[in-house]
Amino acid sequence: KAGVTQTPRYLIKTRGQQVTLSCSPISGHRSVSWYQQTPGQGLQFLFEYFSETQRNKGNFPGRFSGRQFSNSRSEMNVSTLELGDSALYLCASSLEGAGYGYTFGSGTRLTVV
Amino acid sequence: AQKITQTQPGMFVQEKEAVTLDCTYDTSDQSYGLFWYKQPSSGEMIFLIYQGSYDEQNATEGRYSLNFQKARKSANLVISASQLGDSAMYFCAMREGFGYNQGGKLIFGQGTELSVKP
Numbered sequence: 001k002a003g004v005t006q007t008p009r010y011l012i013k014t015r016g017q018q019v020t021l022s023c024s025p026i027s028g029h030r031s032v033s034w035y036q037q038t039p040g041q042g043l044q045f046l047f048e049y050f051s052e053t054q055r056n057k058g059n060f061p062g063r064f065s066g067r068q069f070s071n072s073r074s075e076m077n078v079s080t081l082e083l084g085d086s087a088l089y090l091c092a093s094s095l096e097g098a099g100y101g102y103t104f105g106s107g108t109r110l111t112v113v
Numbered sequence: 114a115q116k117i118t119q120t121q122p123g124m125f126v127q128e129k130e131a132v133t134l135d136c137t138y139d140t141s142d143q144s145y146g147l148f149w150y151k152q153p154s155s156g157e158m159i160f161l162i163y164q165g166s167y168d169e170q171n172a173t174e175g176r177y178s179l180n181f182q183k184a185r186k187s188a189n190l191v192i193s194a195s196q197l198g199d200s201a202m203y204f205c206a207m208r209e210g211f212g213y214n215q216g217g218k219l220i221f222g223q224g225t226e227l228s229v230k231p
Contacts (some may be wrong), residue, residue, distance in 0.1 A: 042221060042224070074199070089159060101146075101160045104150070109156065
């Protein structure tokens with residue numbers, strides 16, 4: 001059974017540019033969540049999508065957005081990149097319902113220069 | 114607001130010995146779930162063990178067990194017979210939002226870096 005796949009693994013972008021990250025969940029998982037991990041702030045929730053709808057959103061500026069497609073694949077977009085956006089971005093998928101854990105991908109390491 | 118506290122930034126353990134990683138949580142919800150994840154240097158978060166708030170028995174998964182003390186709001190991870198491959202960051206997390214179709218998110222602690230010595 002394939003795990004959660006995130007692409008690309010590494011990315012270097014320049015300040016002011018925009019970036020799109022991709023996440024393919026485990027087959028059958030309809031919930032996809034995104035997290036940002038930095039040394040200073042730790043792991044922070046960005047947003048969650050379920051059946052193509054954003055169901056929960058963390059406390060991030062509007063430059064961070066996402067979407068989910070009908071096959072549950074998800075993308076997140078960061079516009080007007082800032083140096084502080086450099087982080088490991090983790091995607092997680094889950095079955096619906098209480099008690100189900102989240103399976104994470106290997107992450108995309110974004111560096112903004 | 115829900116909060117997870119891991120007070121041990123770093124821990125050392127001798128190979129083949131047991132180690133306990135501490136985790137305390139704060140929530141006003143009656144229903145919640147607690148998770149432990151391992152993050153090696155590669156970055157991937159690996160699920161280790163889960164404990165539901167209504168589970169009466171402590172969860173166990175192979176060498177991992179969760180010492181759940183609800184009244185004290187603690188959910189410590191115990192790793193028995195440590196192996197060199199256990200060296201990694203360990204995160205305690207709580208699921209916020211627990212009902213079906215409510216979605217949810219994980220609240221993470223700051224992590225504990227475990228180093229296993231040969």
